[in-house]
Amino acid sequence: MTKETDMFDASRYTIIVRKGEFDEETCFEATVRELPDVAEYGDTADEAYALALDTVEVTHAALTEQGRCMPVPYAPAKDFSGRVTLRLPRSLHRALDAAANAEGVSLNQHIVNVLNYWSGYAARATATTESATAWQRYPDAGGVKQRAHLKVVSRNDYPKEEVDDVACQ
Known part of the structure; x- marks a missing residue:
């Protein structure tokens, strides 16, 4: 051993x-x-x-x-305070505030809801374009434009030589 x-x-x-x-x-x-x-x-x-x-x-x-890394164990929740400070672009801050107001909740609660939704989505989503993409309506000359909103990234998305350079934790 x-x-x-x-x-x-x-x-x-x-x-x-x-x-x-x-x-x-x-x-x-x-x-x-x-x-x-x-x-x-x-x-x-x-x-x-x-x-x-x-x-x-x-x-x-x-x-x-095989020379591959084992996933590390999850850290217990008690190791985290539950407090995160973020720096956002002003346009994103404005958009999140508008969405929170439309839902009738605080900005903090809205961000928590969005993070909960997407962390659950990402945990269940496969790495296909269809399941990993949210489609939104954006007006343009041709009508509705599709725009990727969020992409789930996995280790397999990187070329092998880049992955091999990453040290196991």
């Missing part, structure tokens, strides 16, 4: 276990937040959790062997 493998702790990852009916069978499902494709099933919550831990360890070993 390498020193890096000795330091790896699969229990730091966010594992959620729930009881449910899967493929017409009642069992426990364990998912790993940082690894969205991982789902393990067991007859007990402990069994499902143990299988998920094992999968995280195996994933770490496989990614390390």
Whole structure:
């Protein structure tokens, strides 16, 4: 075992276990937040959790062997104050304020709502142009113009040589 493998702790990852009916069978499902494709099933919550831990360890070993980075565990919410200070262009500030007034909420609440919406959208969106683009109406000589509003970016969007230069955390 390498020193890096000795330091790896699969229990730091966010594992959620729930009881449910899967493929017409009642069992426990364990998912790993940082690894969205991982789902393990067991007859007990402990069994499902143990299988998920094992999968995280195996994933770490496989990614390390391939020279790829393992996603880092999410930081607990207590590590964040909930306060962010932003510098915005005046035109964006004006547009956000107008939208907040139209909704009848404070500017702060409107920005929180927008961030909540888009962070949930981005977590579920695939990296296709259709799902990662919001379309808005912009008048021009030809009628309605389509304009990309937000794009979900993934590691696969960059050329391989640029990705290889990034150090794993």
